[in-house]
Amino acid sequence: MSAQVVFFFVLAVVAVVSALAMVFSRNAVYAVMFMVANFSVVALLYVLLGAPFLAAVQILVYAGAIMVLFLFVVMLMGGEPAPLWEHIPGQRPLALVFGLLLAGGLIAAVNVERLTGVPGVMTQEVLERLGQPTALAQVLFDRYLLPFEITSVLLLIGMIGAVVLAKREKRELAASQASSERRPE
């Protein structure tokens, strides 16, 4: 086994363990931390796949911006541990069974593809060409220019939507201020 394969397996184990820990951790703050670990490992896998620019973007967007947002909301709602399993009877075993079934099915699908599909055409030279941010930019700003422009509209909509949703109504705000002013007396 080459160093790359060893590296891949180490990363894969960390990714799966951190994902499981994220899903099954009681404390939401721990869950966010495990999510960041998982996203960072995926960024390392991008490096291994010859996409260093995407790895940098992954760290910036996920481990940076999205993690901060999640932490903010967790802190806002109080980070007290929540119960793991609730409400629907039989939900826990059923969900685990279906999750495992899905994993098995997807893995089987991948292996069918490997057995019957066309092998990839990878050479070192192609990999080096693919890893270049300039090559990526050429595709992004040439073939995908219109979708790229549309994403800016999407981001604007998201921003406005978040502001509108998070904004308190004026009377609600006045009511909460009035109640907090009354409290010390």
Added chain:
Amino acid sequence: MIVPVSYYLILAAILFSIGVTGVLVRRNAIIVFMSIELMLNAVNLSFVAMSRALDSLDGQVFVFFVMTVAAAEVAVGLALIVAIFRSLGSADVDDAHVLRG
């Protein structure tokens, strides 16, 4: 030896399944949301892996778009969770069963 692409796809499949299990099992809206992010990430991983296997950059460009959608989704989704938490006092997905504000 270069890592076979199928390894990456299997890893992505496992991560996606863990995300689905999280959505099914957890009732805390934030954890459910993080599980959705996990699924998006797993799909991104398979995009990049296939982009290398097929010698095409289209997959990597799609990862960009998925990241953009994820960022917008997180902003709006977390704002929704905060709004629901304000009006209901809990972030349990089972408690939010009416659309009326």
